[in-house]
Amino acid sequence: MIQLQQLPPLSLYVHIPWCVRKCPYCDFNSHEARGEAPQQAYVQALIRDLEQALPQIWGRRIQTIFFGGGTPSLLEPALLDQLLAQFRALLPLALNAEVTLEANPGTVEASRFAEFKASGINRLSLGIQSFNDDSLQRIGRIHDAAQAKKAAEIALDTFDQVNLDLMYALPQQTLQAALADIRQAIALKPQHLSAYHLTLEPNTAFHHNPPPLPDDDTSATMQEAIEDMLAEAGYGHYETSAFALPGKQCRHNLNYWQFGDYLGIGAGAHSKLSFPDRILRQARFKHPATYMQSTETNTHIESERKLTRNDLGFEFMMNALRLTNGFPVALFQECTGLPISTLDKALRQAEAKGLLLRDHLTIAPTQMGQRFLNELLQMFLEPD
Numbered sequence: 361m362i363q364l365q366q367l368p369p370l371s372l373y374v375h376i377p378w379c380v381r382k383c384p385y386c387d388f389n390s391h392e393a394r395g396e397a398p399q400q401a402y403v404q405a406l407i408r409d410l411e412q413a414l415p416q417i418w419g420r421r422i423q424t425i426f427f428g429g430g431t432p433s434l435l436e437p438a439l440l441d442q443l444l445a446q447f448r449a450l451l452p453l454a455l456n457a458e459v460t461l462e463a464n465p466g467t468v469e470a471s472r473f474a475e476f477k478a479s480g481i482n483r484l485s486l487g488i489q490s491f492n493d494d495s496l497q498r499i500g501r502i503h504d505a506a507q508a509k510k511a512a513e514i515a516l517d518t519f520d521q522v523n524l525d526l527m528y529a530l531p532q533q534t535l536q537a538a539l540a541d542i543r544q545a546i547a548l549k550p551q552h553l554s555a556y557h558l559t560l561e562p563n564t565a566f567h568h569n570p571p572p573l574p575d576d577d578t579s580a581t582m583q584e585a586i587e588d589m590l591a592e593a594g595y596g597h598y599e600t601s602a603f604a605l606p607g608k609q610c611r612h613n614l615n616y617w618q619f620g621d622y623l624g625i626g627a628g629a630h631s632k633l634s635f636p637d638r639i640l641r642q643a644r645f646k647h648p649a650t651y652m653q654s655t656e657t658n659t660h661i662e663s664e665r666k667l668t669r670n671d672l673g674f675e676f677m678m679n680a681l682r683l684t685n686g687f688p689v690a691l692f693q694e695c696t697g698l699p700i701s702t703l704d705k706a707l708r709q710a711e712a713k714g715l716l717l718r719d720h721l722t723i724a725p726t727q728m729g730q731r732f733l734n735e736l737l738q739m740f741l742e743p744d
């Protein structure tokens with residue numbers, strides 16, 4: 361049994377499960393929209409889902425909303441408007457709530473972006489991946505480099521807060537090509553950049569049929585050079601893959617990494633919800649049709665589990681140690697209800713191996729800890 365003195369900040373995640381085409385590296389819960397996706401019915405299901413979840417978040421204010429996917433920019437603007445209007449009617453939203461929408465450059469039109477903004481979207485996250493036509497083709501994207509650049513320009517003209525997603529260590533990519541992508545991204549002056557090392561996820565076309573990838577040494581060199589280039593351009597490296605201009609960090613993702621709460625609605629969405637005496641994780645049914653149907657009978661939650669003391673230590677660290685500057689020691693007890701001494705043995709072990717630094721106020725991964733994050737996290741798997 362744990363006891364929380366106060367509940368952490370609460371975010372809302374909304375999953376939109378369709379894409380124009382499935383990318384061969386992607387293991388997100390996204391499905392090719394063959395023909396017309398049943399958008400109207402899905403929006404109704406999302407609203408039912410939220411209504412049924414309300415008792416679990418009663419009275420709590422939503423700090424951030426994130427429409428993720430899939431490709432949320434495929435949503436008809438009128439439907440997104442309807443959704444946001446319902447959210448406002450059902451939930452207390454913080455005055456300055458951050459409201460992000462993910463978009464694919466192949467689905468961008470200036471007029472759509474203007475409509476999204478008018479509905480209340482104030483941050484846009486664009487899946488650029490690369491500005492190189494060959495790279496884009498090799499990773500099966502639906503857009504080319506010119507469309508990627510144009511989409512970023514429209515996004516930056518429309519929104520005050522824009523993130524560009526880039527991936528590196530792409531098939532046959534050279535160090536020069538990876539750095540040219542970052543240089544082009546910086547030239548566009550987005551407020552936020554995410555640079556992900558391409559990973560071969562199980563159950564993807566790339567996993568079954570691996571393309572020729574840069575070797576480990578080359579991709580490590582890419583990572584270092586990318587970090588240096590972004591630092592020089594004024595982007596602070598605040599999480600494993602996230603970089604931002606001062607004050608422009610993504611508040612929604614920060615809430616995940618600081619072990620805040622989130623209600624996830626939509627197909628396959630995950631939630632983490634705290635109550636004074638317990639913390640729950642939930643997952644909704646993954647398949648859009650199953651999900652939509654089961655919202656009619658309030659049976660759309662496929663699994664729910666209460667986190668144990670051991671889960672809490674590990675799961676907190678799995679998130680918070682992604683943050684380059686670590687976390688305030690007091691945050692651990694605030695979010696888990698457990699004293700930091702629960703982790704003493706693992707903390708001492710990690711410190712002795714040079715993977716972690718701590719003083720009375722802060723716990724942070726060292727540079728080596730950031731590089732070998734999995735080894736560092738292993739130590740928190742079975743605390744005493």
Ligand SMILES: C[S@@+](CC[C@H](N)C(=O)[O-])C[C@H]1O[C@@H](n2cnc3c(N)ncnc32)[C@H](O)[C@@H]1O
Pocket residue numbers: 385386387388428429430431462463464465486487488489525526527556557558559560561
């Ligand atoms: C849900 S997608 C966001 C937007 C939109 N669906 C798109 O792709 O344009 C989230 C991001 O995760 C990254 N990503 C997806 N699969 C990845 C993988 N296997 N390895 C590394 N990054 C990946 C991509 O940069 C992608 O933009």
Ligand code: SF4
Pocket residue numbers: 378379380381382383386387388390429430431464487
């Ligand atoms: S568009 Fe984005 S979510 Fe859809 S398959 Fe590609 S990477 Fe995955």
